[in-house]
Amino acid sequence: MTKKPQKQKITVNRKLVSALTIIVVLALSIAFVTLGVTGRKMDAQGLYNLLPWLPTPGESTNWRQALVPGAGLDDSVVVLLSPAGGEAGEEELKAATRVLVKRLGDFGWADTAVQVKEGKLEVTLPKSADVDYLKTLLTAKGEYTFETPEGEVFMTGENVTTAGFGYADQSGQNIALSMVFDSFGKDAFGTKTGELSGQNITLKRDGEVVVSPSIGEAITQGMVSIPGFTLDSARENAVLLRSGALPFALAQEGDSLPGQALLLGESKDLIIYAFVAVLAILALYLIARFRLGGLIAAWMLLMQLALSYFFAALIGAGYTVLTLSAIYAALLVSFFAVNNLFLAIQEDARQGRSIRQAIKEGYAGKGHASLDVFAGLLLLFIVFIMMDQGIIKMFSEVIAIGLLLGLIIVHLVLRLLLNESIHLFGGKNSLFTSNNSVKKEG
C-alpha cells in the first residue's frame, strides 16, 4: 500500500479573516444606509438617479419621490366637488361618497378621503395626485347605456357585474374593455346582438358615445370584450363600470387647495422621529441584555429596516400606514427571532456551555422555532398574494419581502457575524450576556 502524500496545511490568520469579514459587512451597511439617505446620481449627466428611499425629517429631502406618500402621512390636496344639477340630499351625498371612495380605491389611491361638508363633497388626495388626470373619475356620473342604432336602450351599466381590460392584440396599443353581465344583461345582450348581426351597438357614458362596435354574431355567453381603447380610457371605463354610477354628476369648485396629512398631528416629521426612537429603544434593550451579540443584532435589525424601505420603494408601495405597518410587523418578527435565539444562548451559557457551542445549539434548537415562524408566515403571505387582488395583497407583498429579509438576516448574516465576532473578540460569556453567573448542577 502506498501512503497518500499529506496535504500541506495552510495556516490562516482567523482573526484577520474575521476582522475583514466584519469590516466588509459594516462598510456595505454604512454605504447602503448613506445611499438610502442621500441617493446618488449614477452618471455625470445626472440622467440616471438613484433616489434616496429612507424617510428623513425636513422638507428638502426628495425621498418622497421614491417612497411616494399617501394623503395619510404627508401633505395633501383638497378638491371641492358640488352636485352639477344643484343641491343634493344628505343620503345622496353619502351614496356619492361611497362611489368616489370605491373609484379612487379601485384606481390604486387607498390613502384618500371623501367627506360630506356643507352640501358638498371634499376629496382629499395625496399631494402627488394629478387632479386633472383624475377629474373624469371624480366628476363623471358614470351612467352607462347599451343602445341599438335607433337609440333604443336595451340594458344599462347596472347589468354589468364586473369589468376589466387587457391587450386586444400583439401591438400593445389596442386595449380591450371586457365586461361580464348579470342574467338580465346576458339575455338582453344575447338577444340584441342576435337581432343586430352586421350592425353596430353603441356603448354610451353619460350620453356620450364611448364605443360603437359592429356585431358579427350573437354573443350569448354573458360576457364581451370590446377592442379599440387606449390603456387610459379602458382603465377609466373599467373603474367607472365597477364602481357604479354616482347619483348625480359632480363639478369641481375652484382650484384644488393644499391640505394637511389625514392621519398626522401638527408635525409630519414626528412619525419619523417616533420610529427612530422605537428603533433606538429596541437596540438599547438588545445591547443591554445581550451585549456584543445584542449590538450585532441591533445592527442587523437596522439593515433589515433599510432594505425593507428599499424594496418597498422599488415595488411602489408608497409611504403609508399600510407600508409602515408591514415593514415594522416584519421587523417585529426579527426582533422576536433574535430574542428567542439570545435567550436560549444566555440560558446555555449560564449552564456552563461555551458561547460558540451555545450559538450553535441556539440555532439548532430554539432557533428552529423562529425559523418556523418566518417560514409559516412567509407561506401564509404568499398565499394571500396569490388569492387577493386588493389591500390584503398590497400589505402581503411588503411584509413578505420583510419576512424574507428577516429570515436571511437572522439565520444567515447574524449567525455569520456572531461566529466571526467570537473569532475576533473571543468567546467570553460576559461579551454576549448580561447575566454571567454560571448555574451549578445539583
Added chain:
Amino acid sequence: MRINKSALNTLIGSALIMIGALILSLMGLAMQFNFGAEATMQYLPLILAILAAVAVSFLFGWVRYSVAGGITLGVAVLHDQLLSLALCAVISMAFGLSSYAPALLIAGVVVSYAFTVPQIRDARHLVRGAAGKTITREDAAIQARDTNRPLKMAVAIAAILILLAFFISGNGHMIGAVLPLLTGLLSALVSSCLVTPFVWAAAPSRSRSRR
C-alpha cells in the same frame, strides 16, 4: 378531546364578544369607518383570507409538528382573527377604522405565530424528552407557556412601542387606522396565555395512544 375549564371559559368569553360585535354591526352601530372607507370594505375577501390563514396554519402546524400542533395553530389564528375583528368592530364606534382595516386585521397572524409556535415546539419537546418521567401534556403545555413568558413580554413591549409611535405622531383618526394591530396583539396575548396551551394538551396525539 376535553379542554381545560379555564380555556373553555376564555373561548366562551371570546365567543360572547364576537356575538355582541356581530349584533352591534348588524344594527349598524359597530364597524364604523372614517373618510367614507366603508365603501372599500369588502367582507368576502377578508373572510376568505381568514379561512385561508386558518387552513394554511393548520397544514403548516400539522406538517411541521403534529396534528395537535396543526389544530393549536389553526385555533390560535381563528380565535385571534375573529376576536380581533370583533374588538375592532366595537372600538371603531369611538375611533372609525380606515380602508386598511382588512389588511391590518390579517397582520394579527404575525403575533399569533410569534406567541404560539415557540409554545407548541417547547411543549412537544418537553413531552418527547420526558421518557420514563411522568409529565402530562397539560403540564408540558403550561411549562412551555411559562418558559416563553419573557420572550412574549419582550415582543409585546416592542409591538406596543411600535403602536405608540403611530399614536403619538398621529391624530384621532390614526388610532382608528392602526386599531386592528392593537386588537390583534391583545387577542394573541389572550389566546397564547389562556387558550392554545390547553388546546394543544387536549388535541389528539400519537404519543398519547402509544403510551
